[in-house]
Amino acid sequence: MNAQLDSFKYDDAIVRKFLFATVLWGVVGMLVGVIIALQLVMPNLNFTPWLAFGRLRPLHTNAVIFAFAGNAIFTGVYYSSQRLLKTRMFSDALSAAHFWGWQLIIVAAAVTLPLGITQSKEYAELEWPIDIMIAVVWVIFAVNFFMTVARRRERHIYVAIWFYIASIVTVAILHIFNNLSMPAGLFKSYSLYAGVQDAFMQWWYGHNAVAFFLTTPFLGLMYYFMPKAANRPVFSYRLSILHFWTLVFMYIWAGPHHLHYTALPEWASTLGMIFSVMLWMPSWGGGVNGLLTLRGAWNKVAEDPILKFFVVAVTAYMMSTFEGPMLSVKSVNALAHYTDWIIAHVHTGALGWNGFLTAGMLYWLAPRLFQTKLFSQKLAEVHFWFATFGMILYATAIYSAGVQQGLMWRAFDETGRLQYPDFIETTMKLMPMYWMRALGGTMFLVGMILMAYNLVMTWAKRPAKYEEPVVQAPALVKTPGETVPNIFAGLTIPGHRKWEALPLLFTVWTAVAVIVASLFEIIPTFLIQTNIPTIASVKPYTPLELAGRDIYQREGCFNCHSQMVRPFRYETERFGEYSKPGEFVYDHPFLWGSRRTGPDLAREGGKYNNLWHVNHMAQPRKVTPNSIMPAYPQLLTQKLDFATIQKHVDAMAMLGVPYGDMVKEGAAVEAAKAQAAEVAADIAATDPNYTGLEDKEITALVAYLQRLGVDIKKANEVAAARTTAGGQ
Amino acid sequence: MRLTDVMSHAGLAGYAEFALILFVLAFLGIVWVVFRPGNKPAMDAAARMPIDDESTGTPEEETRS
The missing domain is CATH 1.20.210.10 (Cytochrome c oxidase-like, subunit I domain)
Structure with a gap:
């Protein structure tokens, strides 16, 4: 026919x-x-x-x-x-x-x-x-x-x-x-x-x-x-x-x-x-x-x-x-x-x-x-x-x-x-x-x-x-009785003819395969408490440190620096104590990185003084000869956007980060300004050439870098209380 | 009682192995569907689809309808 x-x-x-x-x-x-x-x-x-x-x-x-x-x-x-x-x-x-x-x-x-x-x-x-x-x-x-x-x-x-x-x-x-x-x-x-x-x-x-x-x-x-x-x-x-x-x-x-x-x-x-x-x-x-x-x-x-x-x-x-x-x-x-x-x-x-x-x-x-x-x-x-x-x-x-x-x-x-x-x-x-x-x-x-x-x-x-x-x-004939061998014969959806239902059935199967496999890994990661034990001494970043972290992200520092010390002797000798799951419970997003073009920064806090960081950001090769890091002198002159800090802290608080009173209007900005003044005063005291940094971006970045890995050092009294990060 | 409490005490040590067995069974099912006898003509016809697709209605298609 x-x-x-x-x-x-x-x-x-x-x-x-x-x-x-x-x-x-x-x-x-x-x-x-x-x-x-x-x-x-x-x-x-x-x-x-x-x-x-x-x-x-x-x-x-x-x-x-x-x-x-x-x-x-x-x-x-x-x-x-x-x-x-x-x-x-x-x-x-x-x-x-x-x-x-x-x-x-x-x-x-x-x-x-x-x-x-x-x-x-x-x-x-x-x-x-x-x-x-x-x-x-x-x-x-x-x-x-x-x-x-x-x-x-x-x-x-x-x-x-x-x-x-x-x-x-x-x-x-x-x-x-x-x-x-x-x-x-x-x-x-x-x-x-x-x-x-x-x-x-x-x-x-x-x-x-x-x-x-x-x-x-x-x-x-x-x-x-x-x-x-x-x-x-x-x-x-x-x-x-x-x-x-x-x-x-x-x-x-x-x-x-x-x-x-x-x-x-x-x-x-x-x-x-x-x-x-x-x-x-x-x-x-x-x-x-x-x-x-x-x-x-x-x-x-x-x-x-x-x-x-x-x-x-x-x-x-x-x-x-x-x-x-x-x-x-x-x-x-x-x-x-x-x-x-x-x-x-x-x-x-x-x-x-x-x-x-x-x-x-x-x-x-x-x-x-x-x-x-x-x-x-x-x-x-x-x-x-x-x-x-x-x-x-x-x-x-x-x-x-x-x-x-x-x-x-x-x-x-x-x-x-x-x-x-x-x-x-x-x-x-x-x-x-x-x-x-x-x-x-x-x-x-x-x-x-x-x-x-x-x-x-x-x-x-x-x-x-x-x-x-x-x-x-x-055209495909929409009547039953087709004689074409169908490799999925027998796998029909009730109420549909074989050839009509196939793409739907197929799509559903594919989605099921992908979703089931994903859930097998995702559910335990999110819901089993022992996977992410919290550490009592790990606290949220201060508003200024959070602003510094935002700058760290903006400049793409994570493209070259990891924040994850692996449990090998050659890593702990070089960078410090290996990283624990509980250290990152307030890190939205995580910044572990995937390539170390430069060194790991998970334990950077306290390794150098504030001035070292300022000099290093301004002229990396002056501090570390042959460094291939880009210079960031603009951070010493660009003003820190204090106006957005409250909004950022509020957003983090909505994600469950315990910011307490910091979410009160203006509280985060006030705290940030106070900490910035302290950091800037320390820098100026070490090198009088650097004055007036209290409203500059570099201060926030230095505050953030100096915080990295510090909490774990206070963690000898590791909390027995364990909560999942899923509840945060 | 929270969901995390339930999950944490559900004894899911064999969870991954269970998933593996599930997927091996699915794999065996697909092997059966693909390699079962009688499927060869459909497979051979399907394999030729990219080669035949510029033509305007092959004789085979005409016999289908």
Whole structure:
């Protein structure tokens, strides 16, 4: 019987828009990456507060993850979904709202981050108004996508679409729960969670942002564009389904491996490690599935730059998914954590997997979207080699830097003392590797610029008017009795026909897998009292110290300084007593950090006098020769904003921090001014050159730094009374 | 009595292991669904979807409806 054929057109205009956004933000994000790489070897490049390392580093990560990779995902999703589902996107208006909304978010990020407006949680730095925008735009995308699925003309939902669905659902859950915060003004908020729980939520989010933003959507793209480019079906469709479900089941558990040997409860850490090691198997199953898709087409790889990009992308995926589980093993992690090894691991994944897959996809799409031949195949080849050597240079340099510094931190001499007691000694050793990294990053950026040029020139050769071919496909017949074998036969929802119910059922299952796994870790962290014993001597920060902490966050100090001493002798010898979970119960947000470009500050309080800190902030290299820290002389002249202190203290009090009478109107400001006068008087007494600092930002920052780790020293009378931080 | 008291005394030492077993069972279920005999034609057809998607209604689709 001849079916009734529906005629329709695909919306490729939206795909073209996302393609250009991908290229533009890719170049911008990687340019910022090169700038911050150079700042690490030439600290004088931190010439304005807006472009200092601490503020630019989050801009780099946000730009490459959410702007470059995000737009790349949308490019591929909008192109492939329409074709796999045999329907135009549900609504052109929603597509446009998604596109422009996402670009607006990126612009908002590019403006606010250099201004120091940040939540200071990695990859979740954007403040609450932008977070709300992200949630709204994500919902627009989700509605558009799911309605497209609902209106499809293809019964079976190809595995790439499964990966997209899982990504959309999970990213929404992660984004919402990690960004719950108490606003204390339009551009300031405090995380709803404190200390250990905040750290746990952050890395539950952080790790799964890698999983469900940088992995699963790109796997969907791999399962669509690799068969396309190789012109042969995926090696094993069954393996791809297994790959999907095992990833969804396992990834969500792995977050705690970012917090090994910290104050996180040991059981959570072990659970994270076990699931991370198990993740190796599905990841490699998927990687092998991708590579074997090229079976019988390997001869093409030598000639076709697109396949070259795909092969390196999948190889990088396999390398980083081998390395990830390895790094999650506690003993390996003890060496690698806080070093550049992690940065190298991230870049193998981001440059190799996301960067190369995106490049291959864009080169494949360009001639089809612009309806002309690619401007230069040769230039694409040149891009490939620039990118490959750039990535290798970057990775090898930074792996060496990480292992070297990790080993130096833990080295003892024959007398049992630290062999390199000065932190700066270990930093200086990295400089040649940092130069090599800057060179590798520059090469990768040059490759990106070549691609941008190639794609723009291809676009320039487009026809005067794009052809919009009419596609025909039979509508899905809404009567029972279809004969198509359904791999989920028997798993129907009552009241729905099989093919209608499948996406709903599937989405529910994915959400259940993600939520159940999350709750298995989150509930005990929040609700079992012994996980976070409180310490009686740990008190909230004073209003001035809180203001100093806000400045610490604004300047992005946490990007280079940890506040978490691990329970190793080489750490306690260098920094002081190891950190306890109860020390952080008033830390909204936690500021444990993830990389020690500079030394740990958890025990900084009382190590030096106030004047030392003032001098160090004004001229770091005068105090510590060869320091690579940016200078912050402006803190000595910028006035402290006393007017916001009360609002900030009130917000913290609403989160349960026991501020007592400080919440009375004006009380916090008064207390802050009194403490500032004391600190400023002490500085002026030590060095008469520094007068009039009592209303300057430096005073608040010094007060905060001098408080770090002080309470625990009074804690010999550790409280027996134990309450959970969940009740705070 | 607060929820934290209940949770703290619930004896959840085997919590993680229980979760692991739960997920292994789910995994085995998926393996069965994916690899059960009789699914091969559907799988092979699905695998070809990206290759076939530029066409305008394949003969196979026409026979479906």
